[in-house]
Amino acid sequence: MDSNAPLxxxxxTAAWIVSIAVLTLVALMRKIHIQTNIDFSFLPPVxxxxxxxxxxxxxxxxxxxxxxxxxxxxxxxxxxxxxxxxFLLLYVLYHITTPETKYCGNAGxxxxxxxxxxxxxxxxxxxxxLFTFVRGYTMQVxxxxxxxxWVFWVWLYVALTGPICYLMLMPCYK
Numbered sequence: 001m002d003s004n005a006p007l008x009x010x011x012x013t014a015a016w017i018v019s020i021a022v023l024t025l026v027a028l029m030r031k032i033h034i035q036t037n038i039d040f041s042f043l044p045p046v047x048x049x050x051x052x053x054x055x056x057x058x059x060x061x062x063x064x065x066x067x068x069x070x071x072x073x074x075x076x077x078x079x080x081x082x083x084x085x086x087f088l089l090l091y092v093l094y095h096i097t098t099p100e101t102k103y104c105g106n107a108g109x110x111x112x113x114x115x116x117x118x119x120x121x122x123x124x125x126x127x128x129x130l131f132t133f134v135r136g137y138t139m140q141v142x143x144x145x146x147x148x149x150w151v152f153w154v155w156l157y158v159a160l161t162g163p164i165c166y167l168m169l170m171p172c173y174k
Contacts (some may be wrong), residue, residue: 011134013078019127025092025121032096043094044173047087048166054083054157064151081133084159089131104172111168118161125154 061076083088103111132151 004140008134008138009139010130011138015127015134019130022088023123025144026088029092029095030100034096037099038097040094040097041173042096043090044170046093046165047090048163049082050087050090051159051162054080054087055156055163057083058066058152058159060158063154075095079132080155080159081129084129084155085164101169101172101174103169105168107168111165114161114168118158118165121154122158122162125151127157129155 058075059074061080064070064076065072103115105111110143128147128151132144132147134140135147
């Protein structure tokens with residue numbers, strides 16, 4: 001029996017719980033509104049920057065693993081994951097405290113497909129990102145590599161399209 005089996009089981013269970021909780025919260029966040037005197041309008045550029053930073057560290061992680069520098073790869077993934085999780089917390093905080101901003105530009109033909117693919121892929125990829133991380137952290141190298149081959153690219157797409165959507169929406173903020 002694998003000596004990592006108890007850790008793998010615990011981490012997989014945690015990944016399922018976190019995935020369900022986060023996806024439920026994000027699905028419900030438009031229905032939740034918390035009234036506050038704090039103006040959170042400063043958050044969109046902050047959480048968009050975190051998405052961009054996550055993308056940079058994902059690319060660095062790829063570069064390190066291609067050079068077989070596993071320790072550096074792990075550091076970059078930890079940073080990318082941390083940035084993505086911080087993004088998520090700030091994104092939810094903003095959207096439960098601030099009215100929705102509607103797109104006001106004239107490139108809706110580009111903006112809406114980009115936004116829709118960003119949202120759908122973010123939701124779909126979130127659990128897979130966690131499970132890919134678990135497989136890497138618990139040294140299930142082959143399983144990790146199999147998942148990372150496609151999860152990486154979806155995560156990178158989400159991390160890049162988020163800031164692009166923000167930049168397109170930026171003139172619409174009041």
